Amino acid sequence: MKAVHECLTVRTRGKGTYEITDDVARVVGASGVSTGTATVFIRHTSASLVMYENADPSARHDLHTWFEKIIPEDDPDYIHTTEGSDDSTSHLRMAITRTSEVIPIAGGCLTLGIWQGIFLFEHRRAPHVRSVDVVIMGV
Amino acid sequence: MKAVHECLTVRTRGKGTYEITDDVARVVGASGVSTGTATVFIRHTSASLVMYENADPSARHDLHTWFEKIIPEDDPDYIHTTEGSDDSTSHLRMAITRTSEVIPIAGGCLTLGIWQGIFLFEHRRAPHVRSVDVVIMGV
Amino acid sequence: MKAVHECLTVRTRGKGTYEITDDVARVVGASGVSTGTATVFIRHTSASLVMYENADPSARHDLHTWFEKIIPEDDPDYIHTTEGSDDSTSHLRMAITRTSEVIPIAGGCLTLGIWQGIFLFEHRRAPHVRSVDVVIMGV
Numbered sequence: 232m233k234a235v236h237e238c239l240t241v242r243t244r245g246k247g248t249y250e251i252t253d254d255v256a257r258v259v260g261a262s263g264v265s266t267g268t269a270t271v272f273i274r275h276t277s278a279s280l281v282m283y284e285n286a287d288p289s290a291r292h293d294l295h296t297w298f299e300k301i302i303p304e305d306d307p308d309y310i311h312t313t314e315g316s317d318d319s320t321s322h323l324r325m326a327i328t329r330t331s332e333v334i335p336i337a338g339g340c341l342t343l344g345i346w347q348g349i350f351l352f353e354h355r356r357a358p359h360v361r362s363v364d365v366v367i368m369g370v
Numbered sequence: 371m372k373a374v375h376e377c378l379t380v381r382t383r384g385k386g387t388y389e390i391t392d393d394v395a396r397v398v399g400a401s402g403v404s405t406g407t408a409t410v411f412i413r414h415t416s417a418s419l420v421m422y423e424n425a426d427p428s429a430r431h432d433l434h435t436w437f438e439k440i441i442p443e444d445d446p447d448y449i450h451t452t453e454g455s456d457d458s459t460s461h462l463r464m465a466i467t468r469t470s471e472v473i474p475i476a477g478g479c480l481t482l483g484i485w486q487g488i489f490l491f492e493h494r495r496a497p498h499v500r501s502v503d504v505v506i507m508g509v
Numbered sequence: 510m511k512a513v514h515e516c517l518t519v520r521t522r523g524k525g526t527y528e529i530t531d532d533v534a535r536v537v538g539a540s541g542v543s544t545g546t547a548t549v550f551i552r553h554t555s556a557s558l559v560m561y562e563n564a565d566p567s568a569r570h571d572l573h574t575w576f577e578k579i580i581p582e583d584d585p586d587y588i589h590t591t592e593g594s595d596d597s598t599s600h601l602r603m604a605i606t607r608t609s610e611v612i613p614i615a616g617g618c619l620t621l622g623i624w625q626g627i628f629l630f631e632h633r634r635a636p637h638v639r640s641v642d643v644v645i646m647g648v
Contacts, residue, residue, distance in 0.1 A: 287452070296447050337503070
């Protein structure tokens with residue numbers, strides 16, 4: 232049984248989704264684990280993780296549009312606005328997506344569907360350097 | 371320490387929630403693991419997982435109603451509509467529920483609450499065959 | 510390789526967020542695990558988990574406000590209302606936050622961000638006694 236930890240650095244260019252599937256798969260391959268899990272965790276509260284369709288960019292376009300609509304920046308009810316109009320919205324968008332995702336490993340590979348990608352979801356307008364932990368456990 | 375993987379097949383009959391608690395519990399029982407975790411993962415981006423009240427069907431009725439309201443099929447802003455009006459909505463509904471769920475195992479059993487069930491949440495109108503991975507790890 | 514399970518009891522005083530980061534960290538410390546994962550799981554369908562900013566209380570104020578708005582108690586479409594106007598809303602708020610969260614352990618500590626806390630999110634008006642399972646696995 233092995234347990235391997237690696238911390239990935241992801242540079243974002245503002246709001247949007249950034250695919251990290253290949254980075255996670257590389258850690259799985261290097262671990263030598265055949266059956267187990269890959270835990271992916273983002274160390275932030277103004278960015279999150281989301282599994283999404285990674286073939287047609289129009290799918291992610293609609294994701295971005297929907298989040299602007301359901302958690303708009305111009306809601307006058309926000310009081311947590313010290314860092315701007317994208318401050319509270321970033322935390323809220325994180326809360327309804329994911330901070331951790333656990334993906335099975337079978338036959339030495341992630342058991343992802345054909346068009347299923349792992350994305351870092353950046354909620355801040357400004358570019359950020361984000362830390363994503365990956366832990367591989369298994370046999 | 372053991373790590374066991376099994377892939378479940380779930381046939382859906384269109385939009386709705388399909389309980390898979392017993393299927394996951396069976397994999398736990400067969401594994402012989404006493405203390406550890408059961409990772410449940412769905413290999414799709416137009417269906418998801420959700421933990422929900424499994425005693426009174428009216429609870430899930432309200433779940434289905436709320437999702438139709440908050441992510442409606444008739445939103446003219448969607449551009450990802452190649453596969454119909456339930457294309458982008460399926461991905462969005464998946465994004466705000468869960469793709470993976472990790473349930474503790476103690477005393478050889480899932481530590482679920484009394485009315486807490488594991489459901490596959492189908493977001494497409496048409497019947498589908500869905501793959502759900504289960505990984506049991508522990509001692 | 511170790512697998513340790515502990516069940517925490519959390520007493521809530523009605524709707525709101527209750528930080529449990531220190532309780533989870535204590536279980537990690539006692540386990541002696543250096544590299545691995547901490548799985549946190551709530552055994553309920555009317556309360557959930559959420560990772561959130563734990564420095565400025567105004568951030569959580571906006572979280573509570575947004576959930577009252579997006580899943581309001583006075584929606585006439587709910588039919589699951591046996592236990593009151595906060596019955597279906599509790600399940601819905603749970604469904605779009607988290608039931609399980611898996612946090613990496615590296616160097617014997619949770620890899621949390623500086624202002625990243627683990628919260629129990631109580632969705633019922635009345636005080637409740639909640640059970641939260643923690644499983645530590647790793648080397």
